[in-house]
Amino acid sequence: MAERPADDRVLPATRWVAVAIVPFLVVAAFLLFAFPERTGELFAWAIAVPMSAFLLASAYVGGIWFFVGVARARRWHHVTHGFPAVVVFAGALLVATLLHLDRFSQNLSFAVWMALYLTTPFVVAVLAVVQRPRDPRVPDAGDVVIPRRWRFGLAAIGAAALAFGALVFLAPEFAMTFWAWPLTPLTAQVTGAVLSLTGVVNAGLLWDARWSAFRTLFQAQLLSLVAIAVSLVARRDDLLWDRPMTLGFVVLVAGALLVYAVFTLRSEALARRAAASIPLA
Incomplete structure (x- = not known):
């Protein structure tokens, strides 16, 4: 079998899958942000505490940016490190769904949810x-090499988030005793899945120092963090301030x-400087 060329090409199938996923993320993020008290009716299951709905929506906001970036990417390496993170996140949500089927609403949103999570982890992995x-x-x-201290520092942050997310996912009842807002076993596992995203993305920094390979991903993560920060302010009444985890979170x-x-701003400034230094043909 002939080897595939290392032409950095984004295949049409990859673009079309990204285009197909984006509308579902947009609708889900809108429903979770706009109608957190009506999730049992409008979303796949009833989420009792709006902050849990906002956290999942924040992850979807970053996902929208990422998959739009995939659809528009000129080179495959610009988005490559996001695909393992999507596989882990979507796979974790599929497992959580199968473990808690009794919690889901029998509506169109649940049918769409099941269709997406029964297919997305496997299609994206392929x-x-x-x-x-x-x-x-x-x-x-004109690319920028990410300094080792930043790479290893961010990878360490990601590893901590991944480890903590795994704990919350694997021991949801334990997580319910200390988390910053009330959780159910299902929302605890969803929270663990969200925490996994940064860990899997940042792991790529251990072997890849190209800023071009992480620009879209860090923009997406930054957007998610902004959404989470705004959510914490908007839903501050959901937080359990008597728990040490709350202030820590x-x-x-x-x-x-x-x-x-x-x-991100530092890397972008360096990239612009590097691009400006390239002589015109």
Whole structure:
């Protein structure tokens, strides 16, 4: 079998899958943000505490940015590190769904939810495998090399988020005793899935130093963090301030927002400087 060329091409199938996913994310984010008290009627299941709805919606906001980026990407390596994160996130939500089928509403939203999560983890995984050899593993012209201290620091932050998310997902009843707002076993596992995203994305920094490979992903993560921060303010009455985790979570979100903003703005400034230094043909 002939080897696939490392031409950095985004295949049409990959673009079309991204285009197909975006509308569902847009609708879900809108319903969760606009009607958190009516999730049992309008969404796939009744989410008792709006902050849990807002957290999931915040993840979808980042997903919208990412999949629009996939649809528009000129090169595969610009989005490659997001695909494993989508597989883990969507796979975790599928497992959570199958474990808690009795909690879901028998409506159109649930049918769409099941169709998406029964297919998305596997379709995205196949696309990632098929596309992977197309990454030539070279930087763009005028690309920026991410310094090792940033790469390992952000990877460590991601690893902590992934480990904590795994704990919340695997021990939801335990998470319910300390989390910053009231959870059910289902919303605890959804929360764990959301926390996994940054961990899987940031792991790619351990072997890939190209800013071009992370620009879209960090923009998406930054957008999600902004949405989470706004959600914490908007739904502050949902928070259990007598629990130490609550203040800790707020501080961690604020700190992550600052770190991600500084890193992203710094990298973008360096990339613009590098692009300006390329001589015109």
